[in-house]
Amino acid sequence: MEDIVREDEATLRSRALDLEGEHVADLVEHLNEHEPEEAPAILAGLSEDRLIEVLDQPEFEASVELISSLPIGRAVRVLAGMSADRATDLLAEIEEPRRSQLIAKLDPETRNAVARLAAYPEGSAGSIMTTEVVSVPANWTVGQTLQHIRVVEKSRETIYTICVLDPVTQALVQTVTLRRLIAAEPNAPVLSAARHRRPITVTPRTDREEVARLFSKYDQIAVPVVDERFHVVGIVTVDDIIDTIFEESTEDVQKFGGMEALDEPYMDISFLMMMRKRAGWLCALFIGEMLTATAMQHFETELEKAIVLTLFIPLIMSSGGNSGSQATSLIIRALALGEVKLRDWWRVALRELPSGLTLGAILGTLGIIRITVWQMLGLYDYGEHWILVAATVGTGLLGIVTFGSMTGSMLPFILQRLGFDPASASAPFVATLVDVTGLVIYFSVALVILSGTLL
Structure with missing residues (x-):
């Protein structure tokens, strides 16, 4: 019996290796075809970077089972490598005492980011934003900004929108797209690459439907989230908005049918x-x-x-x-x-x-x-x-x-x-x-x- 179990696990791991070169979306789709309990065995042989890619996909249905099965040290490293908003959502689904154990061992920066995001009401811009923002002082040049992007690129969810801050107050002055940075002269001030208009921003408590409307109206790929002092507290990216539109449309369709919106997938709800x-x-x-x-x-x-x-x-x-x-x-x-x-x-x-x-x-x-x-x-x-x-x-x-x-x-x-x-x-x-x-x-x-x- 034990040999059969080992053989099954070996088969599952072999499938994971076959999928190693697949696009992460295809990998998640394959994983979702298996029972959630099988995911840890399938992914056991993958690198932490690959695990982070998989867990960063909201469509992955066995996230809780996977994190719960990993050794505490590896689980913490994976959570720290994930986007802050996705890590926050995942931690909210994990039961105690495992959740508290994981949060306690996170590095201070990640732990603080998770705590801030978890404090915002559901359905607000704050609840879907990420705190991983590329920001530079307004007195930098285009060349300095591009070099900074090369350094921090792996630790940021998006590098396509750069927040330019006042060097003294740290308030948001402008936003610059990567496309305009690349086209600008390296020695020119970073603000010269910005469009001279007030940046499109939202507050942490702006309803996510309003955020989606702004994305559509102004054709944005990312929108900074600012507090009352115009300090950048996070950024909402277009993939977050796509997920929001999908969730909202699903809720509306269910309500059109004369019922309350489901909080879980149809096959998972009790x-x-x-x-x-x-x-x-x-x-x-x-x-x-x-x-x-x-x-x-x-x-x-x-x-x-x-x-x-x-x-x-x-x-x-x-x-x-x-x-x-x-x-x-x-x-x-x-x-x-x-x-x-x-x-x-x-x-x-x-x-x-x-x-x-x-x-x-x-x-x-x-x-x-x-x-x-x-x-x-x-x-x-x-x-x-x-x-x-x-x-x-x-x-x-x-x-x-x-x-x-x-x-x-x-x-x-x-x-x-x-x-x-x-x-x-x-x-x-x-x-x-x-x-x-x-x-x-x-x-x-x-x-x-x-x-x-x-x-």
């Missing part, structure tokens, strides 16, 4: 946690749908007199929900991209009102055509007042689709104004809301049009 994330919203939506039954009970007499109206209830409800979900998705995305602001609600309303009326008229016309064709071809007999039934369905669709578009477009603004995430206005939530009101609109229209005939 059954009880999955139920907690899904059951709450599902019960709330179910209770909301109960109002649909209440609305139908209110119009019970009308339904008994005109059974034909019930044939179009699914059509009416789905059309209103679909139009509302469309509008909600458009506005949530526009808010996320900064295309519309909270103050633009009235402009959106003025835009959605004619859109809803037009869409409602289109669907209403299709509904009328459908009833007319079925009646004329003898596919179904809607009775002697079929023209009035068609008018009821057409007018009802006009009102319901318009209401759905208006409700779906305004709900994200209301949620944002109340301090909630607009993405909480999920498609099922909007559909449930419009279902209830849609029935009221439909039967109200029917009372007006069919009064004195079927009703």
